[in-house]
Amino acid sequence: MAEGWTAPEGRPARGARWMRATWRKVPKGPYRVGCEAGLVVPGADGAPLLTDHYFPRTAGESRAGAARPDGTRAPGEFPTLLVRSPYGRGAPWAPLYGILFAEHGFHVVVQSCRGTGGSGGAFHLWRNETADGRATVAWLRQQPWFDGTLGTIGASYLGYTQWALAADPPPELRAMVTQVGFNDPHAYFHAGGAVHLENALVSGIGMAHQHQGWRPFLRAALRLRRWLRGAHREPAPHTSGPAAELPWLAEALERPxxxxxxxxxxxxxxxxxxxxxxxxxxxxxxxVFLDQNLAQYRRLRRAGCETTLLVGPWTHNAALQEGWPEVFATSLAWLRAHLCGDRAGLPPTRVRVHVGGDGPGDGGGWRDLAQWPPAAGAADRWYLGPGGRLGPRAPAAAAAPADTAPVGEFRHDPADPTPSLGGPVLSPGAGRRDNRSLEARADVLTFTGPVLAEPLEVLGPVAARLRVTADGADGAPAGRPFDVFARLCDVDARGRSVNVCDGLVRVIPRAGAADSTGTPTAVVAVVPMTAAAHRFAAGHRVRLQISGGAFPRYAPPTGHAGAGPVRVELHPGSALELPATAEPPTAGR
Incomplete structure (x- = not known):
């Protein structure tokens, strides 16, 4: 939040120390922590980048880099961690990284990216991070306390600044820890063909206001919430509202x-x-960055890079809150192994995931796996049938024209868009939620499987492969893009439907695609629903939810305002694709 999280006498400020004290499940390190605040580090073009330096104090030390009482310091005693942030250098970064890791024996350099948190220059979403990161490493080389051993750590955009530095890594860089971080700005704003409106705007106001303190940030968040209520009536998301006030964000949103x-x-x-x-x-x-993290894991493994993957039950914010003890322990073990040579704390396998589930004794919890996904092969298909049925067997072949009727249809009205509920968003209300109120809407279809006689475990990527056609509500061909949102849900014995994973894809109708009667030809829309690690308990049911959007999480197609409703039909052959049954994990707890 606001600057001022460091005190002039060389100690972290009281607010940062108070926040550290609230994390009782995080083990306290052996060192007291000192701080040099407001250092000026020259960026790639000389722009001043404001930087705070946290350091562990040994007996008799009074300032950073001071020697021991006997005048010596062990070589390599304290490696350095670099944290580069566009959200200021205060909460939560000062206590999360500055204090916690310094008290465990690391120098921690927390820096505001250019154009943010008081640093000079103009912020851009990605163009400056590689050069400014390398300029900061050049500055580190000149510091008496820097021993040539460097690691990076950080969450969200703080993960992006790490990948930018690693694109051309300096020789000192020995380890990275990206915590719910991202590496692909385009995918963050536009994956699936739709603008990820809510998350994009929440990120924008965070970068613009978080370092100013909680009052300006809260006022901006409330303004955004009010604007989003009517955003579906805007002609384009980058032309008004918060995006129009941030040139870099407007640029990103208008280039799909x-x-x-x-x-x-x-x-x-x-x-x-x-x-x-x-x-x-x-x-x-x-x-929100799950897909990007899993994609980076696959790339690292193909390249033969030493890597580990931890996936918890968290939302973006929860990973740094209730998930922090697990996240911190994993991060600290990795950094100690690669910067200090202490590999004792590394996990026994390269992948550790949390398997969710709602049933009593559902067999969920943490699993150690040899790889992710744990098994490869053709997906298991559950087919959509008339009357909202969902089953692992394909329907019988059509024997008469009547059998080719759609298995379901819904009417999506841009003037009353299907609302988003829970899921991977940055705003409050993220995560797993009871979907019954959403599923009661006429513009939401559900297809539900039979009651499970035994548990069903889903470990791996999930998708919906749907055969769809669309036309205007008056029967005229729609002739314009439309969205298909799919969500996997776990339905318990009481009928409570909880989301597991979801996704959206924008469908572009093919011009002139129709049969001899003029009926539009079905388009196969594949909707990736990210990946899941979930155990459906015996007595529960598998549900696939289908609708025409999730607003304001996704912006509707440009030009839909005032264009009228669209009717979407789902045709036989549509299926939910679940990962092939996995082999037993190597260990579980």
């Missing part, structure tokens, strides 16, 4: 095509193809 030159060099995914920096990836099943 990945091939647009604007996005060139935006994603440093190449860093995951260089097996040079051992990397710990920490993700959450309900986090």
């Amino acid at each position: 095509e990945r091939t647009d030159p604007y996005w060139r060099d935006a994603s440093p995914a190449v860093a995951a193809e260089l097996p040079t920096v051992p990397t710990c990836l920490i993700a959450g099943w309900q986090d």
Whole structure:
């Protein structure tokens, strides 16, 4: 939040120390912590980057880099962690990284990215992070306390600044820890073909206001909440509201095509193809960056890079709150192993995931796995049938024209868009929620499987493969893009329907695609629903939820305001794709 989380006498400020005291499940380190606040580090073009330096005090020390009472310091005693943030250097970064890791024996450098938190220059979503990161490392080399051993750590955009540095890693960089972080800006704003409106705007106001303190940030959040209520009536999301006030955000939202030159060099995914920096990836099943973390894990493994993956039951914010003891322990063990040579705390396998479930004794909890996903092969298909049925067997072949009737249809009205509920969003209300109120709407279809006689475990990627057609509510061909939102839910014996994973894809109708009678030809819409680690308990049911959007999480197609409703039909052959049954995990608890 606001600057001022460091005190002039060289100690972290009282607010940061108070926040550290609230984390009773996080073990306290052996060192007292000192701080040098407001250091000025020259960026790539000389722009001043404000920086705070936290350091462990040994007996007799009074300032950073001071020697021991006998005049010596053991070489390599305190490696350095670099944290680069566009959200200021105060809460939560000062206590999360500055204090906690310094008291465990690390120098921690927390820096505001250019154009944010008092640093000079203008902020851009990605263009400056590689060069400014390397300039900061050049500054570190000149510090008497820097021993040449460097690691990086951070969450969200703080993960992106790590990948930017690792795209051309300095020789000192020995380890990375990305916590619910991202590496692909285009995918964050536009994956699936739709603007990820709510998350994009929440990120924007965070970068613009979080460092100013909680009051300005709260006022901006309330303004955003009010604006979002009517955002479906706006002609385009970048032309008004919060996005119009942030030029970098408006630029990103108005360029949906990945091939647009604007996005060139935006994603440093190449860093995951260089097996040079051992990397710990920490993700959450309900986090907005889950897909990106799993994709980076696959790239790292293909490149032969030493890597580990931890996926917890968290939303984006919960990973740094109730999930923090687990996240901190995993991060600290990785950094000690690669910066200090102490590998005793590393997990026994490279993958550890939390398997969710709602049944008593459901067999969920933490699992140690040899790989992710734990098994490869053709997906198991559960087919959609008339009357909202869902089953693992394909319907019988059509024997008469009547059998080719749609298995379901819904009417999506842009003037009253289907609301979003829970799931991987940055705003309050994220995560797993009871979906019964949403499923009661006429514009939401549900297809539900039989009561399970035994538990069903889903470990891996989930998708819906749907055969769809669309036309205007008056029967005229729609002729315009429309969205299909799919969500996997776990239904318990009381009928409570809880979301597991979901996704959206924008469908572009093919011009002139119709049969001899003029009936539109069905389009196969594949809706990736990220991945899941979930155990459906015996007595529960599997449900697939289908609708025409999730607003304001996703912005409707441009031009839909005032365009009238669209009727979407689902045809036989549509199916839910679940990962093939996995082999037993190597260990469980």
